[in-house]
Amino acid sequence: MPGSEPVLNNYLIVGALLFTLGTIGFLTRRNLIVMFLCAELMLQGVSLTLVAFGSFHGTWNGQVFSIFSLSLAAAEAGIALALFVVLFKRNHSLDVSIWQDLREPDQPAILDEPVAETPDEQHWPHLTPAGLLPGEPHAPQGHASHHGHARPTLAQAPVATAGGSHGN
Amino acid sequence: MNFIQKSLASGQLSGLLADTGFGLRAALAQPHSGAILRALAVLGCGIIGIYLLLPRGVEGGGTKLSRYLGGALATLSLVFLVTFPIPAGESSLVGHSSAILSPLSDQPAVTGWTFYILALISLASAVMMITARNPVYSALWFALVLLGNSGLLMIQKADFLSAATIIVYAGAIVVTFLFVIMLSQPNGAAAYDRRTREPLLSSITGLILAAVLVGTLHYSATHEGWGKMTVGAQRPSAESIAAVAEKSNQFGKISGPHYVAELGKTLFVDHVVSVEIVGLLLLAAVVGAVLIAGHQVERNARQ
Numbered sequence: 001m002p003g004s005e006p007v008l009n010n011y012l013i014v015g016a017l018l019f020t021l022g023t024i025g026f027l028t029r030r031n032l033i034v035m036f037l038c039a040e041l042m043l044q045g046v047s048l049t050l051v052a053f054g055s056f057h058g059t060w061n062g063q064v065f066s067i068f069s070l071s072l073a074a075a076e077a078g079i080a081l082a083l084f085v086v087l088f089k090r091n092h093s094l095d096v097s098i099w100q101d102l103r104e105p106d107q108p109a110i111l112d113e114p115v116a117e118t119p120d121e122q123h124w125p126h127l128t129p130a131g132l133l134p135g136e137p138h139a140p141q142g143h144a145s146h147h148g149h150a151r152p153t154l155a156q157a158p159v160a161t162a163g164g165s166h167g168n
Numbered sequence: 169m170n171f172i173q174k175s176l177a178s179g180q181l182s183g184l185l186a187d188t189g190f191g192l193r194a195a196l197a198q199p200h201s202g203a204i205l206r207a208l209a210v211l212g213c214g215i216i217g218i219y220l221l222l223p224r225g226v227e228g229g230g231t232k233l234s235r236y237l238g239g240a241l242a243t244l245s246l247v248f249l250v251t252f253p254i255p256a257g258e259s260s261l262v263g264h265s266s267a268i269l270s271p272l273s274d275q276p277a278v279t280g281w282t283f284y285i286l287a288l289i290s291l292a293s294a295v296m297m298i299t300a301r302n303p304v305y306s307a308l309w310f311a312l313v314l315l316g317n318s319g320l321l322m323i324q325k326a327d328f329l330s331a332a333t334i335i336v337y338a339g340a341i342v343v344t345f346l347f348v349i350m351l352s353q354p355n356g357a358a359a360y361d362r363r364t365r366e367p368l369l370s371s372i373t374g375l376i377l378a379a380v381l382v383g384t385l386h387y388s389a390t391h392e393g394w395g396k397m398t399v400g401a402q403r404p405s406a407e408s409i410a411a412v413a414e415k416s417n418q419f420g421k422i423s424g425p426h427y428v429a430e431l432g433k434t435l436f437v438d439h440v441v442s443v444e445i446v447g448l449l450l451l452a453a454v455v456g457a458v459l460i461a462g463h464q465v466e467r468n469a470r471q
Contacts, residue, residue: 007283009389010269011320014287016381018294018313021218024374025298028222028364033349034298034306040341041294041310044317047333055324060434063326064442067435070329070336071446075453077341081348082461088352095360 011052018045032087032094036080043073200387203254207386210252210268211378214245214295219371221299223362242295246288254386268386283323290316301361303353307345314338328428 018041025038047066054062084094091098100110220238249268269287290313297309314337318330364370435443 009385010283010287011324012385013269013382014290014320016385017291017378018317020374020378020381021291021294021298023377024218024370027370027373028367029298030360030363030365031303031358033303033345033352034300034361037303037306037310037345038298040337041297041313044313044337048317048320051321051324051326051329055326060431060438063329063431064435064439066326066329067332068442068446070332071450074336074341075450077344078453078457079460081344082457084348085351085461093358093360094352095358097360097365 008052008056012049015045015047015049015052018042018048020045030095030097032084032096035096036077036084040073040077043069204383206252206254207268207383208379210245210248211382212375213248214242215371215375215378217241217243217245218295218299218374219367221295222364222367222371223299223301224364224367238299243292246291249291250284250288268382270389279323283320286316286319286323290320303349303361304346307342307349310345311338311342314342325427328431 022038022040022042022045025041026035029035029038047069050062050065050069052062054060054065087099088094097110103109217238217240220234221242222238252267254268269284293309293312293316297306297313300306300309314333318333321330321333
């Protein structure tokens with residue numbers, strides 16, 4: 001079946017490139033969650049390769065292997081994410097270089113240059129306040145006489161806005 | 169003997185590294201040097217783009233510029249994957265130069281364009297995923313990778329698998345990732361998300377890995393009889409494919425009206441022991457996850 005040769009090769013190359021990208025991400029990133037996502041990306045590349053071979057040879061085996069790797073990835077994600085929650089509770093950080101105490105006893109520690117803290121990089125979404133304030137329930141007009149005077153709801157808006165922007 | 173000569177000819181990069189002056193001249197005289205240099209240019213363009221895109225913690229005016237430059241280089245590399253011709257030698261089957269992702273001339277045009285669009289979505293989202301500074305964005309880009317991948321699976325008539333990828337991966341795993349990210353990063357982006365570990369060395373490693381994989385695949389697909397264990401060396405004939413399909417799949421052809429029923433028969437008849445083992449593994453994973461994550465809660469409650 002020489003006609004389907006470029007098709008198979010294209011799928012294999014896309015799978016190989018996905019695997020490579022996952023490898024780069026796994027090697028460089030520091031966040032445990034992102035590292036695990038990159039491992040899932042590598043699994044995706046391999047799964048694409050398996051299905052391509054399976055459909056090239058006209059058998060079900062590639063898809064069956066991919067289904068197994070899918071369920072393996074699900075099991076892996078359950079365990080790993082439970083571990084990440086426990087690890088975060090213990091150290092309040094997901095940085096992988098915190099856990100280099102687990103290395104071999106005669107290995108030297110990898111010392112990073114100190115991190116330059118740049119708080120300006122964090123951009124929070126800015127929401128313009130609109131409508132009535134949440135702490136001020138909108139009284140129906142019939143009960144307005146119960147309070148004796150109508151409250152100016154808009155007068156307190158700048159106070160709440162300032163409090164909201166101090167949240168970060 | 170022919171195999172040894174050809175593998176020496178394609179292994180010229182070590183000579184280039186060992187003896188630069190003579191090696192470079194000798195390497196450029198080799199028959200495949202132009203193809204190798206062009207493939208390396210395509211892949212290296214993407215790798216440099218990824219290196220520039222990776223968060224390196226370097227603050228200053230050049231950060232945003234290098235990010236834009238990296239994005240442009242990575243996009244250029246993705247375009248080059250489809251359009252940049254790699255010259256093929258006289259021994260190749262194709263006989264003319266073809267890009268790394270070779271054109272699907274034997275396919276209907278709709279399938280070919282769909283493949284290119286889905287593959288580029290997948291690869292570009294993967295690049296964005298490994299370079300995103302916010303892990304939430306990483307998870308969302310990974311969901312886009314899954315969408316592209318499930319489309320690629322659907323082109324290959326793996327309908328059930330593409331639906332399962334969407335449901336299981338994008339519906340369950342990515343959402344669980346998002347939950348854990350929200351549980352464990354209450355203060356937004358952390359400092360360790362803005363810098364990476366050894367980005368240059370990792371990019372070079374990725375370049376080597378990609379060059380070896382893509383080079384082997386491209387070469388073996390365009391050349392006959394290179395090595396024994398490669399893809400292109402032993403192209404199965406249509407008869408042998410039919411025979412294998414007949415032997416391993418007695419329940420029908422791979423693309424039929426009762427596709428999922430056939431796949432289920434194969435899964436639960438031929439591979440029933442594996443299904444049982446995977447079920448046991450999932451049970452063990454659930455028990456383990458409850459034990460790992462629940463232990464802390466129980467201890468905190470007891471204190």
